[in-house]
Amino acid sequence: MSMPPASPDLSNFWMPFTANRQFKAAPRMFKAAKGMYYTTVDDRTVLDATAGLWCVNAGHGRSEITKAVAEQLDTMDFAPTFQMGHPLAFEAATKVAELMPAGLDRIFFTNSGSESVDTALKIALAYHRARGEGQRTRFIGRERGYHGVGFGGISVGGIAANRKTFSGNLMPHVDHLPHTLNIAEAGFTRGQPTWGAHLADELERLVALHDASTIAAVIVEPLAGSTGVLVPPKGYLERLRELCTKHGILLIFDEVITGFGRLGAPTASAYFGVTPDLLTMAKAINNAAVPMGAVAASRAVHDAVINAGAANAIEFFHGYTYTAHPAAAAAAIATLDIYKRDRLFERAKELSGAFEDAVHELRGAAHVKDIRNLGLVAGVELELRAGAPGARAYDVFLKCFEAGVLVRYTGDILAFSPPLIIEERQIEQIFSTVRDALRSVA
Numbered sequence: 001m002s003m004p005p006a007s008p009d010l011s012n013f014w015m016p017f018t019a020n021r022q023f024k025a026a027p028r029m030f031k032a033a034k035g036m037y038y039t040t041v042d043d044r045t046v047l048d049a050t051a052g053l054w055c056v057n058a059g060h061g062r063s064e065i066t067k068a069v070a071e072q073l074d075t076m077d078f079a080p081t082f083q084m085g086h087p088l089a090f091e092a093a094t095k096v097a098e099l100m101p102a103g104l105d106r107i108f109f110t111n112s113g114s115e116s117v118d119t120a121l122k123i124a125l126a127y128h129r130a131r132g133e134g135q136r137t138r139f140i141g142r143e144r145g146y147h148g149v150g151f152g153g154i155s156v157g158g159i160a161a162n163r164k165t166f167s168g169n170l171m172p173h174v175d176h177l178p179h180t181l182n183i184a185e186a187g188f189t190r191g192q193p194t195w196g197a198h199l200a201d202e203l204e205r206l207v208a209l210h211d212a213s214t215i216a217a218v219i220v221e222p223l224a225g226s227t228g229v230l231v232p233p234k235g236y237l238e239r240l241r242e243l244c245t246k247h248g249i250l251l252i253f254d255e256v257i258t259g260f261g262r263l264g265a266p267t268a269s270a271y272f273g274v275t276p277d278l279l280t281m282a283k284a285i286n287n288a289a290v291p292m293g294a295v296a297a298s299r300a301v302h303d304a305v306i307n308a309g310a311a312n313a314i315e316f317f318h319g320y321t322y323t324a325h326p327a328a329a330a331a332a333i334a335t336l337d338i339y340k341r342d343r344l345f346e347r348a349k350e351l352s353g354a355f356e357d358a359v360h361e362l363r364g365a366a367h368v369k370d371i372r373n374l375g376l377v378a379g380v381e382l383e384l385r386a387g388a389p390g391a392r393a394y395d396v397f398l399k400c401f402e403a404g405v406l407v408r409y410t411g412d413i414l415a416f417s418p419p420l421i422i423e424e425r426q427i428e429q430i431f432s433t434v435r436d437a438l439r440s441v442a
């Protein structure tokens with residue numbers, strides 16, 4: 001096997017969501033990964049408290065997945081799924097469907113979370129049009145929502161930094177619900193806050209403003225991850241569901257992070273007992289071994305679109321060259337088998353108490369402003385360093401990396417989402433490293 005050069009030329013790779021100049025002045029690189037650990041190019045071991053980017057739920061380097069992908073590429077590298085098929089595409093869809101809430105068992109494959117979101121938005125429009133309600137074109141997203149980086153995703157998303165450069169070209173007819181974070185009312189909450197269910201009623205205000213007959217769908221992350229772990233208040237998602245049903249609006253849950261065990265259940269929908277009409281996923285669907293995403297649609301949505309036209313007509317003009325790519329499908333099948341065999345979702349649930357206790361022990365540590373958690377995900381919000389948003393969290397991230405723990409930071413929030421195979425001693429290591437790092441930064 002050829003190893004990458006020890007010091008590659010850094011100029012050609014334009015890095016995503018990265019301060020390129022800062023990074024390239026002092027690069028950090030991994031060269032290997034196994035289980036809970038990365039190895040850096042200078043042979044240091046780093047504990048992965050982020051499951052890569054919230055995606056390697058079964059831990060790194062699972063040989064069953066590697067083997068399945070290698071064998072598949074050897075047998076058949078690629079096959080189209082436009083007007084053709086291959087058995088693994090259907091088998092993977094069936095396995096994914098088994099993990100979805102009842103009735104959400106029609107699976108459209110994509111290659112990423114961003115593509116899943118755009119696909120779900122398009123399915124919502126196709127559904128209403130198929131039913132003769134083509135005037136329902138408006139989408140309702142939420143402040144601080146992250147739905148990837150497609151034009152659809154940044155439009156329904158609620159992150160100013162991701163939108164401002166493109167502000168003249170965002171999708172029209174989009175409005176936003178308020179986000180649900182309120183540190184003053186519900187700071188340091190363990191699990192779901194009891195404050196905030198009423199914020200779902202803001203949807204009634206938007207319905208009154210725009211009229212229900214113009215609204216296609218509401219899209220939210222049931223638990224918002226990327227913008228700093230915002231746990232839904234008790235009753236909030238239930239209320240959103242109720243209002244969407246009442247007004248004929250589709251409800252889309254973006255479960256790109258929460259899907260496949262992160263909360264100790266197959267989906268957040270299952271965890272919260274609230275079923276959307278469309279559910280987007282990616283990341284842990286195949287342990288991030290090969291890019292893959294998907295949208296699960298309810299039978300009602302699927303059937304309306306599929307049965308609208310003549311039987312020999314293409315029903316939905318949408319898809320990707322790599323939809324259900326054989327390697328990605330093989331990885332998904334192997335991954336979903338691991339989740340089941342190793343009971344990893346149950347394991348996440350069993351560990352969530354120890355994880356919660358460990359993260360909340362940071363209460364009172366230097367600079368800590370709020371702590372939020374659910375399942376195996378947690379956010380620690382830091383006090384802003386005057387005039388330098390994000391700088392303190394960046395410093396903590398660097399200190400942790402130097403001390404052998406990979407954490408993620410977003411703005412002034414540290415985020416934790418370890419692989420579901422984590423052990424209690426590793427949970428302790430993560431948060432004691434963070435505590436030391438907090439102490440050592442200004």
Ligand code: PMP
Pocket residue numbers: 111112113114115117146147148149221225226254255256257282283
């Ligand atoms: N939706 C959510 C909720 C996400 O967390 C992410 C990625 N963090 C995306 C969509 C986009 O996924 P991708 O980066 O695979 O396009």
